[in-house]
Amino acid sequence: MRVSVIGTGYVGLVSGACLAAKNHSVVCVDVDRTKVDAVNAGKCPIHEEGLPGIIARHAGSTLTATTDLAAAVHETDLTLVAAPTPFDGKRIDLSYVHEIARRIGEALACKDDYHVVVVKSTVVPGTTDEVVGPAVAAAAGKEPGRDFGLGMNPEFLSEGVAVADFMQPDRIVAGGIDERTRDAIAALYDGFPGVPLLRVNNRTAEMMKYASNALQALMISFANEIADLCEAVGDVDIVEVMRGVHSMKELTPFHERAGRVKAPITSFLFPGCGFGGSCFPKDLKAITAHGRALDLPMKVLDAVISVNAGRALRMVDLAEAGLGGLAGRRVTVLGLAFKQGTDDMRESPAIPIVLELQRRGAVVTAFDPVAANEAARIFGTAAPRLAASLEEAVRDSDAILLVTRWPEFGDLPRLVAARGAQSPLLIDGRRMIDPRAVPRYRGIGLRERAAS
Numbered sequence: 493m494r495v496s497v498i499g500t501g502y503v504g505l506v507s508g509a510c511l512a513a514k515n516h517s518v519v520c521v522d523v524d525r526t527k528v529d530a531v532n533a534g535k536c537p538i539h540e541e542g543l544p545g546i547i548a549r550h551a552g553s554t555l556t557a558t559t560d561l562a563a564a565v566h567e568t569d570l571t572l573v574a575a576p577t578p579f580d581g582k583r584i585d586l587s588y589v590h591e592i593a594r595r596i597g598e599a600l601a602c603k604d605d606y607h608v609v610v611v612k613s614t615v616v617p618g619t620t621d622e623v624v625g626p627a628v629a630a631a632a633g634k635e636p637g638r639d640f641g642l643g644m645n646p647e648f649l650s651e652g653v654a655v656a657d658f659m660q661p662d663r664i665v666a667g668g669i670d671e672r673t674r675d676a677i678a679a680l681y682d683g684f685p686g687v688p689l690l691r692v693n694n695r696t697a698e699m700m701k702y703a704s705n706a707l708q709a710l711m712i713s714f715a716n717e718i719a720d721l722c723e724a725v726g727d728v729d730i731v732e733v734m735r736g737v738h739s740m741k742e743l744t745p746f747h748e749r750a751g752r753v754k755a756p757i758t759s760f761l762f763p764g765c766g767f768g769g770s771c772f773p774k775d776l777k778a779i780t781a782h783g784r785a786l787d788l789p790m791k792v793l794d795a796v797i798s799v800n801a802g803r804a805l806r807m808v809d810l811a812e813a814g815l816g817g818l819a820g821r822r823v824t825v826l827g828l829a830f831k832q833g834t835d836d837m838r839e840s841p842a843i844p845i846v847l848e849l850q851r852r853g854a855v856v857t858a859f860d861p862v863a864a865n866e867a868a869r870i871f872g873t874a875a876p877r878l879a880a881s882l883e884e885a886v887r888d889s890d891a892i893l894l895v896t897r898w899p900e901f902g903d904l905p906r907l908v909a910a911r912g913a914q915s916p917l918l919i920d921g922r923r924m925i926d927p928r929a930v931p932r933y934r935g936i937g938l939r940e941r942a943a944s
């Protein structure tokens with residue numbers, strides 16, 4: 493199939509490259525010429541495991557990129573819309589999606605063939621039918637269902653493992669206004685045999701994405717609230733508590749051949765310094781705002797947001813309490829990306845942590861294995877000193893705040909031990925390090941070391 497993907501960001505680029513690898517003929521479209529040029533040169537503009545190889549293999553053959561949206565629509569049969577859908581402070585900002593829909597419509601105005609428009613962006617229920625369809629129809633002078641297909645195919649990939657998630661999906665959702673649209677989405681994914689394909693209407697597809705994200709975020713905030721209770725109670729470790737919770741047969745069922753198998757969703761039932769990223773925070777705010785607009789306050793999800801909001805500052809409070817004040821103290825922040833495996837810093841807890849440490853007078857050094865360039869861009873003149881290696885980052889610090897679960901940070905006990913009597917306080921925001929492996933340890937959900 494000939495496919496155009498509008499928006500060559502984390503979702504559009506991964507989707508476009510992976511579909512090109514599945515032998516579709518894909519053209520990625522973006523307003524950002526640097527991304528377009530990178531793809532055409534066979535280079536990958538983002539840090540994502542496995543993606544550079546796919547782009548290098550397929551660029552110039554099944555994968556091309558352009559800034560010319562109209563030409564891309566003319567030359568293809570199906571268009572995926574992978575535009576940003578930020579939260580504007582009050583509600584979801586659909587301006588990018590609307591503008592792209594309008595421009596697709598303008599292109600369709602002078603195209604005779606039937607074309608399928610599929611929304612891949614995360615959009616509140618009703619958007620595809622009530623915003624995208626009418627915008628395309630008005631600009632094209634055509635009717636959805638008759639002249640063009642209108643579908644919704646939410647994306648469930650997770651940054652850091654995006655290629656693996658796309659190539660081995662757990663489900664494919666084919667939302668559409670009619671069977672013809674859903675058939676086109678099914679044909680797009682015919683290279684994924686054995687994966688459940690859920691044929692639904694557009695609103696259901698849109699809602700599935702929010703419900704899935706909200707459930708995962710809910711589990712994180714639940715674990716964090718229990719973690720805070722563990723700290724208040726004292727001498728009880730949230731990690732041990734959660735090990736007990738994970739062992740329930742509903743989370744770790746018994747399989748005759750494989751024995752006990754832990755469900756991956758247990759990874760969300762784990763304490764930490766909060767969720768960030770380009771999805772959970774904005775999606776939860778968007779769906780709760782949408783609920784309120786429909787006269788349905790979403791009390792559970794409001795609480796999920798509010799529990800998460802305090803996590804980053806809690807790390808700073810722990811550092812301040814542990815050091816007896818932050819003014820002039822050297823503090824190292826480990827991990828700037830919102831999660832391991834990516835250079836994406838959108839809504840990363842590291843941002844408020846660094847800024848608040850600085851505000852309270854700490855001298856901050858930060859280190860991230862891949863996000864240094866992104867950090868320099870995001871912090872600008874407020875950028876902390878960016879260390880070139882983990883060793884350099886922890887060499888002189890009074891306290892280390894572990895913020896991102898990068899596997900490299902597993903080496904901390906050795907580096908801390910090398911500091912001898914000058915060993916820094918380690919505040920473990922991801923509960924990665926064994927509390928007994930370093931002399932001065934403070935972890936989320938553990939006020940005192942649990943008695944062994």
Ligand SMILES: NC(=O)c1ccc[n+]([C@@H]2O[C@H](COP(=O)([O-])OP(=O)(O)OC[C@H]3O[C@@H](n4cnc5c(N)ncnc54)[C@H](O)[C@@H]3O)[C@@H](O)[C@H]2O)c1
Pocket residue numbers: 498499500501502503504521522523524527574575576577588591592612613614615647648649650651770771
């Ligand atoms: N990042 C994720 O992990 C993830 C996962 C699932 C779903 N989503 C959803 O997918 C959508 C895209 O997210 P993302 O993380 O890929 O965003 P992104 O910001 O990484 O990429 C969006 C791209 O769209 C481009 N763009 C903006 N306006 C354009 C226009 N008029 N024409 C062409 N290109 C334009 C931008 O330049 C950018 O490259 C969002 O709705 C998001 O919620 C994201």
